[in-house]
Amino acid sequence: MNGSSVVEPPDFQAATAAAAAAARASSSEQDEWSASECGFLDPEVQRVMRSGSAAEDITQYPMHGWVDVTKEFHDACAELQPGELAQDMLFGLFEAMSAIEIMDPKMDVGMGFDKQDLPPPSFEAAIAMGAIKLDDLTPSELIGIFDALFSCIVSWLEGNSMDQVLFTCLYLHAPSKIKDKALRVFCTAVRNLIVVIKNIIAGAAVNEEEDFQLYGNSALLGAEKAQPATIFGSLKEVEDELVRKSKQLAAPEDWMAVVHRLRFMRHLFQVIYQVEQMANIESSEETMNEIYKNLNVASELLPLIRRTLDRGTQPEKGSEAPNPMGFSPRIHDRSQPPAFPRSIKIRDRPASYQFLEEMVTRFKYACKVIRHKDYYSALNFFIEYSKKSGQCILSRSVLQSLFSANIRVAHGKQPMKQFLRHSVQIFNSPPVLNTKHPVAADPKVQQHLENFFRYCINMNTFTQFIRICGFNRARQRDKLARLIENFDTIQVDAARLDSLMNQLANEKAMEGNEPLSTALKHSTHFSTWVLYNCFRAMFIFLMSGFELELYAVHEFLYIYWYPYEFLVGFLVSALTRTENILLAQEEYAEHQSKIQSNSGSGGAAKNRKAAKPKKNKKQQRPYRAEIVFYHALLSLCGGMYKAMGALTKDGRVRLPLSKFDNEEIRYNRRFLPFATLTSPPPVSYVEFKNIRDHMMRPSAEELYSYAAKHFDQARNVLESIQNPDQEMLDLLQIARTNFVVMNVLARGHQKEVKRQPEFDFSKHNYFPIIKLK
Amino acid sequence: MTDLSITGQQVQAQQFIPTEPFRITTNAPHQMNDVSLTPGRKKLQKWLGRVLRIVITDGRVLIGFFNCTDRDANIVLSMCAEYLVEGQEPRLLGNVMVPGKHIVSCCIDEPDPQSSLLVQ
Numbered sequence: 001m002n003g004s005s006v007v008e009p010p011d012f013q014a015a016t017a018a019a020a021a022a023a024r025a026s027s028s029e030q031d032e033w034s035a036s037e038c039g040f041l042d043p044e045v046q047r048v049m050r051s052g053s054a055a056e057d058i059t060q061y062p063m064h065g066w067v068d069v070t071k072e073f074h075d076a077c078a079e080l081q082p083g084e085l086a087q088d089m090l091f092g093l094f095e096a097m098s099a100i101e102i103m104d105p106k107m108d109v110g111m112g113f114d115k116q117d118l119p120p121p122s123f124e125a126a127i128a129m130g131a132i133k134l135d136d137l138t139p140s141e142l143i144g145i146f147d148a149l150f151s152c153i154v155s156w157l158e159g160n161s162m163d164q165v166l167f168t169c170l171y172l173h174a175p176s177k178i179k180d181k182a183l184r185v186f187c188t189a190v191r192n193l194i195v196v197i198k199n200i201i202a203g204a205a206v207n208e209e210e211d212f213q214l215y216g217n218s219a220l221l222g223a224e225k226a227q228p229a230t231i232f233g234s235l236k237e238v239e240d241e242l243v244r245k246s247k248q249l250a251a252p253e254d255w256m257a258v259v260h261r262l263r264f265m266r267h268l269f270q271v272i273y274q275v276e277q278m279a280n281i282e283s284s285e286e287t288m289n290e291i292y293k294n295l296n297v298a299s300e301l302l303p304l305i306r307r308t309l310d311r312g313t314q315p316e317k318g319s320e321a322p323n324p325m326g327f328s329p330r331i332h333d334r335s336q337p338p339a340f341p342r343s344i345k346i347r348d349r350p351a352s353y354q355f356l357e358e359m360v361t362r363f364k365y366a367c368k369v370i371r372h373k374d375y376y377s378a379l380n381f382f383i384e385y386s387k388k389s390g391q392c393i394l395s396r397s398v399l400q401s402l403f404s405a406n407i408r409v410a411h412g413k414q415p416m417k418q419f420l421r422h423s424v425q426i427f428n429s430p431p432v433l434n435t436k437h438p439v440a441a442d443p444k445v446q447q448h449l450e451n452f453f454r455y456c457i458n459m460n461t462f463t464q465f466i467r468i469c470g471f472n473r474a475r476q477r478d479k480l481a482r483l484i485e486n487f488d489t490i491q492v493d494a495a496r497l498d499s500l501m502n503q504l505a506n507e508k509a510m511e512g513n514e515p516l517s518t519a520l521k522h523s524t525h526f527s528t529w530v531l532y533n534c535f536r537a538m539f540i541f542l543m544s545g546f547e548l549e550l551y552a553v554h555e556f557l558y559i560y561w562y563p564y565e566f567l568v569g570f571l572v573s574a575l576t577r578t579e580n581i582l583l584a585q586e587e588y589a590e591h592q593s594k595i596q597s598n599s600g601s602g603g604a605a606k607n608r609k610a611a612k613p614k615k616n617k618k619q620q621r622p623y624r625a626e627i628v629f630y631h632a633l634l635s636l637c638g639g640m641y642k643a644m645g646a647l648t649k650d651g652r653v654r655l656p657l658s659k660f661d662n663e664e665i666r667y668n669r670r671f672l673p674f675a676t677l678t679s680p681p682p683v684s685y686v687e688f689k690n691i692r693d694h695m696m697r698p699s700a701e702e703l704y705s706y707a708a709k710h711f712d713q714a715r716n717v718l719e720s721i722q723n724p725d726q727e728m729l730d731l732l733q734i735a736r737t738n739f740v741v742m743n744v745l746a747r748g749h750q751k752e753v754k755r756q757p758e759f760d761f762s763k764h765n766y767f768p769i770i771k772l773k
Numbered sequence: 774m775t776d777l778s779i780t781g782q783q784v785q786a787q788q789f790i791p792t793e794p795f796r797i798t799t800n801a802p803h804q805m806n807d808v809s810l811t812p813g814r815k816k817l818q819k820w821l822g823r824v825l826r827i828v829i830t831d832g833r834v835l836i837g838f839f840n841c842t843d844r845d846a847n848i849v850l851s852m853c854a855e856y857l858v859e860g861q862e863p864r865l866l867g868n869v870m871v872p873g874k875h876i877v878s879c880c881i882d883e884p885d886p887q888s889s890l891l892v893q
Contacts, residue, residue, distance in 0.1 A: 058824070058836055058837060058838075058852045058853070058854045058865070059836075059854055059863055061824040061826075061836060061882050062824065062826070062882040063824075063882055064882055064883055065882070065883065066826055066880035066881070066882065066883075067880055067881055067882075067883040068878060068879075068880050069820075069879060069880060069881050070876075070877075070878040070879050070880075072816065073820075073846065073879050074846055075813060076812075076813035076814070076816045076817050077813070077817070077842055077843070077844055077845070077846040077873075078813070078844065079811050079812075079813035079814060080798075080813075080814070080817075080842075080843060080844040081844065082844055083843070083844075084797070084798070084843065084844065085797050085798070085841055085842070085843050086797075086798040086799070086814065086817040086818065086821065086841065086842050086843070087797060087798070087799055087821070087840065087841040087842075087849075088799065088800060088821045088822050088838075088839070088840045088841060089799045089800050089801040089802075089821075089822075090822075090840075091840045091841050091849065091851075095840060095841075095849065095851060095868050096841070096849065098867070098868050099849050099868035099869055099870040100866060100867070100868065100869045100870070101869070101870045101872065102829060102835065102869050102870065102871045102872065102875060103829065103830070103831070103871075103872060103875045110833060110855050110857070110864065110866075111831065
């Protein structure tokens with residue numbers, strides 16, 4: 001406390017003495033300001049005084065009377081040094097950070113109000129003023145309002161407050177009072193849509209505060225009860241009426257444009273409503289088909305709508321209202337909580353329809369989740385979906401709802417436990433899970449399996465992994481870190497189950513029960529499955545740091561080193577092991593069936609026929625494509641690792657000043673979530689340092705050429721892939737370019753220029769193109 | 774008890790010399806009667822924690838507790854009320870920072886010298 005006012009005290013005693021002396025000196029003096037005039041000495045009294053009933057209400061001031069001190073104040077301030085503050089003793093960082101900056105267009109909602117301005121009109125006021133029509137709207141007015149409302153929906157889905165976008169439309173305040181049928185039905189549909197969308201997003205629970213404002217002016221919504229089930233019918237009815245009407249007109253185009261918007265709303269609404277109803281539905285397949293049909297109709301309507309955008313009334317230039325009639329842009333500004341004031345930009349109409357078109361495409365893509373009947377492929381689907389559609393909260397929530405209505409079920413009504421059991425069987429087919437096997441009925445074995453899967457469900461680890469993929473990209477990382485820690489206990493349990501099965505097999509063998517023993521002949525099926533998923537989470541966690549731009553360039557070295565040295569290798573070996581197990585079981589089954597057919601029976605021939613195509617399918621090796629892809633990633637990681645080593649050695653990487661640097665701390669922070677795992681065992685900083693020192697021994701030129709070799713390998717692997725997708729093509733380009741750059745550097749190009757190259761992540765989130773400047 | 778220091782070194786009852794320049798002027802007790810403060814700083818110190826009324830360039834009136842200021846007269850107010858028209862219903866803003874360049878005038882709620890705030 002005294003620190004600021006005492007000349008560097010030589011030690012504590014001196015400081016105390018100095019303070020005591022100061023106190024003595026000051027108390028003897030005649031005070032220039034009395035204590036009461038300067039505020040209170042006791043902070044507690046201060047606090048009480050500030051929050052006390054009298055002082056709490058700022059509107060009661062002035063207590064005494066205003067005295068103008070403008071000049072005095074500025075003169076006083078001018079005495080302060082640059083950067084110097086005069087601050088209240090209760091003023092701290094929190095107060096400083098939470099302050100709203102007045103006259104800042106983003107923060108100050110009160111800005112731009114004119115004293116002469118009338119308050120923004122409410123629904124009733126607008127009717128009284130004649131500012132909004134309730135009946136006999138022209139098609140152009142309807143189109144204008146509909147398009148503006150779609151823009152508001154889009155702006156809401158992009159994270160704005162419902163009050164500041166949707167409820168600026170006065171028609172939404174009381175749709176039942178609108179006389180024009182088309183407008184009334186449309187506005188009722190929008191209000192119901194709000195309720196349904198809120199339900200979906202709240203149910204899926206993959207939203208964060210930056211994605212979506214779940215809460216808004218519920219009083220406005222509550223005024224008229226939502227009846228989502230009736231919307232489809234009433235929209236259809238009004239459409240039919242308008243179509244009939246337009247048939248009698250010479251130029252029906254304007255009315256047809258209205259009809260198209262109503263129809264689009266009808267199908268979009270139906271899709272979203274059906275998604276919400278997924279939880280209560282018996283057959284998800286059927287609903288999914290209907291959803292898909294509705295989506296198709298909706299996407300066919302969008303080009304028609306976009307072509308007729310100019311038929312509607314357009315927003316006035318310089319006005320904040322998205323449409324000239326029916327909107328009162330600032331109506332809720334002053335009712336927002338104080339920390340909330342922001343100026344809102346409502347999306348323009350073409351961009352809004354663009355958004356809706358993309359959203360419909362994303363919904364269609366989400367419907368494909370129904371094909372992914374096991375955990376392995378479902379997880380892959382979710383990871384892909386997050387990469388492609390991660391930015392839209394509704395799309396992400398819809399996918400979650402389509403896949404599992406709640407955490408205990410998958411695909412409609414299938415219990416999650418069943419789903420996981422089935423998934424392991426698909427993944428590496430442990431013999432005990434095969435119902436045809438003689439041990440399947442063994443109650444002891446069944447009990448162990450039951451326990452394991454129940455444990456998986458109770459730990460929530462697997463379901464959580466899928467849910468995490470539904471969050472926005474920036475939030476996934478922290479959640480993955482926590483998930484990875486959870487894997488440890490499940491790994492232990494899986495390993496125990498594996499060894500139990502092995503033990504049982506041995507027991508049966510001892511008993512001389514050969515077929516049973518072979519049936520139980522168990523490799524590390526369950527632990528491989530668990531580990532594989534854990535590795536995936538680890539890999540995504542580590543690489544997401546590049547996407548989120550968390551890593552400094554000098555950290556790249558160990559980030560790429562870990563997957564190169566361990567992680568990708570683990571993934572490849574887990575998959576290879578799984579494939580080999582599957583192949584071995586295949587051969588064994590074939591062998592068995594041969595024995596059976598040799599023993600001779602009519603049905604055997606049939607069996608063999610059935611077995612043949614299956615064998616061919618398996619011989620393609622189910623994980624081949626993924627393994628090849630991981631090989632490419634491995635080479636890319638290796639290339640980046642050695643490239644970073646070479647660049648560091650060459651003095652081209654900016655390193656932190658040693659005074660501020662502790663690489664060990666940074667290393668440990670980066671790999672913190674892995675530290676608690678038993679498998680794979682954590683790699684200490686010392687181990688890493690040894691490996692790096694060894695790698696860094698050759699000359700920079702040699703290192704550059706090693707890196708080039710890795711990139712060349714990556715290129716070869718990627719080129720060998722048939723029908724590569726866009727990601728592979730992008731990686732191929734990265735590998736090619738970096739190969740060239742490394743070769744150039746290896747030949748001593750720009751030897752004397754020690755500039756840090758640019759790392760361009762625009763092609764791929766995880767791997768940069770290295771660019772020399 | 775004359776020797777205060779463990780090291781045995783005699784501590785001088787030295788004159789209280791504040792470091793110059795001050796980085797922070799506060800109304801905290803230890804600084805209240807600091808004689809070395811310049812008159813302007815003293816004035817600011819006196820006003821801290823009091824209620825300030827600021828008129829800004831667009832005509833709004835902000836009334837709140839004076840919390841902090843700097844050389845450019847950027848002012849932080851707490852529990853601030855914003856009046857579009859004085860006398861009408863205000864909107865409560867909480868903490869606000871008013872950039873000095875937008876300040877038209879400021880007034881302080883000057884207490885009657887006779888009645889101390891403690892008594893209220």
